[in-house]
Ligand SMILES: O[C@H]1[C@H](O)[C@@H](O)[C@H](O)[C@@H](O)[C@H]1O
């Protein structure tokens with residue numbers, strides 16, 4: 372097993388064999404594209420200070436009422452009509468300021484994610500497409516989509532309407548969020564009930580929930596696990612922190628297994644080489660056709 376894994380992706384995550392760690396059949400690269408530890412939110416430096424400030428504003432403003440309003444506004448899908456690929460191309464112009472591990476245009480990140488999954492899971496074509504589209508919701512930053520500020524589009528996500536878990540990055544800034552002091556929203560269950568299912572839990576507003584709504588409202592034929600991944604991929608307190616188990620139902624537990632696989636490729640492919648778009652485009656166009664029967668989607 373160990374040898375098989377070592378042979379599997381030697382060129383994928385850099386050349387230094389000693390820099391690799393085997394993690395459940397997955398080769399984890401030691402450092403990101405800047406030569407730093409992945410997701411090191413406590414490190415010093417200008418970039419880290421900027422990201423901390425991003426979370427400060429995010430935590431202050433993501434309230435239950437704000438999220439409800441945004442969902443109501445964006446579920447209308449009245450902003451734009453375009454295909455999935457057209458949306459990918461829009462992301463050529465988008466860089467994610469909340470991301471410590473990559474400063475590439477988001478289109479590159481999508482291709483890196485999808486292609487790295489494809490290498491290890493060649494038969495799960497739905498997961499390749501999930502990789503390609505998981506961050507398309509970042510178009511919310513663009514003027515045609517409302518030009519939302521970064522704090523309402525990117526960064527890790529977490530439930531609103533119940534207590535903010537300690538494992539959420541820079542948790543201390545929630546003291547500035549009115550919900551933190553509201554007894555209706557600041558208990559373990561808040562407005563929810565035991566094992567109510569994550570579909571019934573409102574998440575901080577951003578690109579994840581938006582893209583989930585786009586896929587669902589446009590009647591994608593992608594499996595439920597794909598929708599779960601899209602909606603929860605930034606929910607680090609859940610898939611990495613192990614929190615919020617009390618809100619999950621049985622189906623969520625099944626879907627979480629796929630999300631945890633997805634997350635490794637999403638995060639660690641940020642250390643890989645760039646992909647030749649023209650070379651892989653026909654493959655992804657065929658997947659889009661398969662899983663999005665309506666050519667033009669409403670956004
Ligand atoms: O900064 C990043 C970025 O916004 C990603 O798209 C998101 O999925 C991550 O969770 C987050 O940490």
Ligand SMILES: [Fe+2]
Pocket residue numbers: 480505506637
């Ligand atoms: Fe991503």
Ligand SMILES: [Fe+2]
Pocket residue numbers: 505506578604605
């Ligand atoms: Fe994301």
